[in-house]
Structure formats: structure tokens, C-alpha cells
Amino acid sequence: MPVNEMRYISSGxxxxxxxxxxxxxxxxxxxxGVVLVDRAAGVGGLAHILLPAPTDPKNPIRPxxxxxxxxxxFIEQLCRIGADIKRLEAVVAGGALIGSISGRDLxxxxxxxxxxxxxxxxxxxxxxxxxxxxxxxxxMILSLDLDTLEHEISPLVxxxxxxxxxxxxxxxxxxxxxxxxxxxxxxxxxxxxRMTADSSYNLQxxxxxxxxxxxxxxxxxxxxxxxxxxxxxxxxxxxxxxxVLGEKTLLAMxxxxxxxGCYPECxxxxxxxxxxxxxxxxGTALIADNLARRTGLCNPLVAYTAGLLHxxxxxxxxxxxxxxxxxxxxxxxxxMLSLENAELEILGVGHxxxxxxxxxxxxxxxxxxxxxxxxxxxxxATIDSVLTHVVCLADIITCGFWxxxxxxxxxxxxxxxxxxxxxxxADIFKSVVDSSPWDILNDIGKSES
Numbered sequence: 057m058p059v060n061e062m063r064y065i066s067s068g069x070x071x072x073x074x075x076x077x078x079x080x081x082x083x084x085x086x087x088x089g090v091v092l093v094d095r096a097a098g099v100g101g102l103a104h105i106l107l108p109a110p111t112d113p114k115n116p117i118r119p120x121x122x123x124x125x126x127x128x129x130f131i132e133q134l135c136r137i138g139a140d141i142k143r144l145e146a147v148v149a150g151g152a153l154i155g156s157i158s159g160r161d162l163x164x165x166x167x168x169x170x171x172x173x174x175x176x177x178x179x180x181x182x183x184x185x186x187x188x189x190x191x192x193x194x195x196m197i198l199s200l201d202l203d204t205l206e207h208e209i210s211p212l213v214x215x216x217x218x219x220x221x222x223x224x225x226x227x228x229x230x231x232x233x234x235x236x237x238x239x240x241x242x243x244x245x246x247x248x249x250r251m252t253a254d255s256s257y258n259l260q261x262x263x264x265x266x267x268x269x270x271x272x273x274x275x276x277x278x279x280x281x282x283x284x285x286x287x288x289x290x291x292x293x294x295x296x297x298x299x300v301l302g303e304k305t306l307l308a309m310x311x312x313x314x315x316x317g318c319y320p321e322c323x324x325x326x327x328x329x330x331x332x333x334x335x336x337x338x339g340t341a342l343i344a345d346n347l348a349r350r351t352g353l354c355n356p357l358v359a360y361t362a363g364l365l366h367x368x369x370x371x372x373x374x375x376x377x378x379x380x381x382x383x384x385x386x387x388x389x390x391x392m393l394s395l396e397n398a399e400l401e402i403l404g405v406g407h408x409x410x411x412x413x414x415x416x417x418x419x420x421x422x423x424x425x426x427x428x429x430x431x432x433x434x435x436x437a438t439i440d441s442v443l444t445h446v447v448c449l450a451d452i453i454t455c456g457f458w459x460x461x462x463x464x465x466x467x468x469x470x471x472x473x474x475x476x477x478x479x480x481x482a483d484i485f486k487s488v489v490d491s492s493p494w495d496i497l498n499d500i501g502k503s504e505s
Contacts, residue, residue: 065089065104067457068121072101072133073202081199084150086456088123088170088190089198091147092130092183093205094139102200103130106457107490108169123173131181144183148174149198149209151190166456166489167191194388225404226376234372235410238318241418244272245314248307249421252357259303263294266310275313280306308345308360312338315364318371333371336454337364342493344450350488351478353442362427362447365420369411369428376403396432408432435473442477449474453489 061078065071067087071080080102082089093100109124119125135141151167171190178185189196189209199208244265251262266272273294280291280301291297297306319334344363348356377384380402387398396406412429420428423440427447430437437444448470475485 065102067104068106068118068126070101070103070120070126070130070133072099072130072137074099074137075205076202078202079199080202081197082150083195083197085152085195086150086167086170088148088150088167088174089196090127090130090174091198091200091207092134092139092144093200093207094134094143095145095205096143097138097140098205099134099137099139100200100202100205101130101134102198103127105170105174107166107486108173110490123170123177127174127177131183141181141183144181146178146183146185147198147200147207147209148178148185148188148190149196152192152195166486194392225402231372231376231405231410234375235414235417238371238414241318241420242272242314244269245311246419248311249361249424252307252355252361259298259307262307262310263298267294272310272314275316276306276310279309279313279316304357307357308341311361311364312341318368333367337367339454340364340366340447340450343453344446346492347446347450347478347488350484350491351446351480353478354440354446358423359443359446359450362424362443363450365411365415365424366428366431366447366451367407367411368414369407369409372410372414373399373403373405373407394432406432432470434470434477445474445477449478453492457489457492 063071063078063080065080065082067082073080075098082102082104084104088105090103090105091100092103103120103126105123105126106121108122110119110122119129131141131144134144148171151171168191171188175185175188187207187209194211197208197210199210201207244262247265248262266276276294277291277297280297291300294306297309301309315337316334319337341360341363344359345356348354348359377399383402384398387393387401388395393401396408399406408429408431412425415425415428423443426437426439427444430444431447431451434441434444434448452471452474475481480488
């Protein structure tokens with residue numbers, strides 16, 4: 057019996073189809089997923105909606121991203137392939153809270169506002185909502201089987217039953233051995249980090265060093281020709297990459313390519329999708345770069361680098377989490393603990409502290425090591441507090457709006473502190489989210505599924 061093809065619907069997109077052996081799936085955090093089906097016509101589809109409404113309603117850049125513009129397009133496409141709007145039935149899921157804000161009324165319940173817009177539009181079109189499961193503090197998976205036109209809503213992570221629960225915490229020596237066993241970061245990356253930290257570098261020297269390493273050159277060119285750069289014409293050499301992309305983009309690609317080698321390629325416990333830890337790092341790096349440019353408060357390339365490195369502690373702890381996975385599931389999903397607090401309770405140490413030790417071992421510059429150490433607690437940073445707040449906010453945005461099958465939930469307590477520190481009000485924050493490179497991230501996401 058043939059197995060149905062699985063197709064992931066990225067945020068800010070939708071898909072419609074007649075009956076076929078395909079399952080459409082959306083992984084939802086703050087985003088809202090909408091399933092629409094016409095059983096009599098044998099057609100259905102799934103929309104993965106990112107935001108409530110565009111900043112400029114008259115000229116939305118990506119109308120598929122917003123509830124107010126995506127849902128009418130979604131319904132229109134279904135009707136084009138045979139659906140009758142009078143027979144449509146809907147299922148709505150997702151819209152988890154991005155976090156509670158204390159001290160300021162920022163109206164940042166993005167998921168709740170998306171859900172409200174979706175419900176209003178469906179109500180105005182007289183579309184029956186068969187099931188609605190929105191809100192909460194953790195993600196969901198919404199699927200539509202196009203063969204049967206049946207849907208399923210499930211928690212983002214399901215705990216495997218075959219693991220043996222081991223509640224004993226790993227010792228300091230065991231953690232130290234795991235840190236020492238991580239593949240060291242290449243010297244070319246450290247050289248770039250140190251040079252960009254004080255904005256003094258000679259890119260020709262860096263390019264010459266990269267050219268001497270065939271493996272790094274191949275990885276750099278691979279990234280230059282990936283969704284990260286959005287180039288249609290292939291880039292065939294480091295010199296061409298420098299000419300086409302410019303100095304700072306090429307430096308970012310070099311850093312990304314060498315850091316990628318530190319992240320595990322296999323499917324591991326912190327992220328059940330192959331390569332997702334690195335892709336999350338890239339997403340945080342891109343959004344940190346965007347925040348640095350928008351605020352003008354720190355060097356964008358330094359912010360990119362800090363975002364790229366912020367979760368390196370997870371590389372070390374992944375093995376220890378694996379043996380205790382059911383405990384992590386219960387603590388993060390059922391008890392609603394943040395991932396770091398669950399790590400502290402179960403392992404006795406969190407990934408930020410372990411990441412800082414790894415950064416010290418690699419001799420990473422102090423401002424970057426501090427951003428790694430305090431990216432969940434930026435108020436504790438003293439060397440470069442702005443950089444740490446930028447990375448913290450970038451991580452919150454990435455986790456809140458670009459969710460994957462990954463264990464744990466973000467601790468959102470630092471959101472208000474980050475917005476204050478960076479001088480961002482609610483409207484500017486929404487604009488930052490709106491202007492984040494979701495098209496690039498979605499293209500990266502497609503390569504995972």
C-alpha cells in the first residue's frame with residue numbers, strides 16, 4: 057500500500073488541491089493554520105498564516121502572510137478548482153501566546169489577533185468552523201489528508217515511550233568531557249570574529265585563506281548559491297562571491313559555512329528535523345542582523361555572528377537530553393517550564409552556561425561569549441548589553457514565528473526588557489517582525505521537509 061506523500065506548508069503560504077495521496081502539514085507556534093474543505097467537490101487546502109494584517113493594507117508585500125489578505129486568496133483558489141464557498145468547512149489551530157508582557161500594554165498577542173481576523177472572515181463568508189483549537193503556550197501540528205479530507209491537530213512534540221527515564225543529573229566531569237569532545241571551530245572563523253569585533257579587517261586576506269581550504273570553499277559557495285542569498289545565477293568562485301555579494305555578506309557566508317560544521321547533521325532530540333539546530337541559528341542570525349540595522353545600536357555583522365553562535369551549548373547537551381526526553385516533554389509541555397529552566401531542573405545546567413564554556417574553550421571574543429551566556433537573561437550582560445538584548449529578541453522572534461518540531465518552549469519574560477533596551481514600541485516591533493526575512497527562512501524550511 058503506497059504511503060501518502062508528506063508536504064510541509066511554510067509560514068506565509070497556502071496550498072489547495074483536489075483529492076490525492078498527500079498530507080499537508082503546518083507546524084504552528086504563534087502562527088495560525090486554517091484547513092478548508094469541500095467534501096462534495098473533493099477539494100481542500102491548508103493555509104499557514106504568519107501575521108494578522110499588513111502594515112500597509114493597500115500595498116502588502118506578501119499578501120499570503122496575513123490573515124486579512126491570505127484568507128480571501130485561499131478561498132478564491134479553492135473555488136477556482138471546484139469548491140463552492142457555501143459548502144466549505146473550516147478547522148483553525150495555532151496562535152500560541154508569544155508571552156506575557158509585564159509593565160507595558162504592548163498588544164503583542166499576535167496569535168490571538170490572527171485567530172480573531174480568521175474567525176471574522178470565516179463568519180462573514182458563512183463558512184462553518186468544525187473545530188477550533190487556538191491559544192495556549194506551546195505549538196501544534198495541523199494536518200490535512202487530501203485523500204480523505206480529514207484533519208488532525210496534535211501537540212508539537214510527542215514523547216517517545218521507549219526511552220528509559222534516568223533522573224540522575226550528569227556530573228561536572230561528564231559535562232566537561234562532552235564539551236571537550238565537540239569539534240573545534242575552525243581558526244578562520246575566530247579570525248573573522250576578532251576582526252569584525254573592532255571593525256578592522258582585510259577581506260582579501262580572509263578570502264585568500266578561504267581559497268586555501270577546498271572544503272570550506274565548497275561550503276561557502278554552497279551557501280552563496282542557497283536560499284540565503286537568493287541568487288538565480290550560480291556563483292562559482294570566492295572572488296565572484298565578493299564582487300556579487302559584497303564584503304559583509306561574504307563574511308557572513310564564510311562564518312555560516314564554518315559554524316555549520318559544528319552542528320550535528322543527524323536528527324537529534326533538541327530538534328527532530330535534520331539540520332534544524334543550524335537552521336535555527338541561521339534564522340536568529342538573520343533577524344539579529346535585521347534588528348542591528350533597524351536600531352543602529354550595534355554592528356550588524358557582529359549581531360549576525362552572535363545569533364549564529366547563541367545555541368552552541370545545545371550541541372553538548374543533546375546526548376544528555378536524549379536519555380531524559382520524556383521528562384523534558386513533561387516539564388516543558390505539561391508543566392509549562394521554559395527550556396532553560398527544564399534543563400536546570402533535570403540536568404543541573406542549562407545550554408547558555410554550557411555554551412559559554414564552549415566559547416571560552418574556543419577563545420571566542422568576550423562580547424560574543426556573553427551573548428551566548430545570557431541570551432535568555434540579557435539583563436545580566438555587562439560587556440555588551442545591547443548585543444545580548446539584540447540576540448535575545450532575535451531568538452524570541454525566530455522561535456515565536458518560525459516554529460519547528462523542536463523540544464521546549466521559549467521563556468518570554470525578557471521580551472519587555474529587550475524592547476525597552478532597544479527603544480522599540482509595539483508598532484515598531486510589529487514592523488520588525490513584518491520585515492524579517494521570512495521568505496528566506498521558508499525556503500530554508502522547504503529543504504528540511
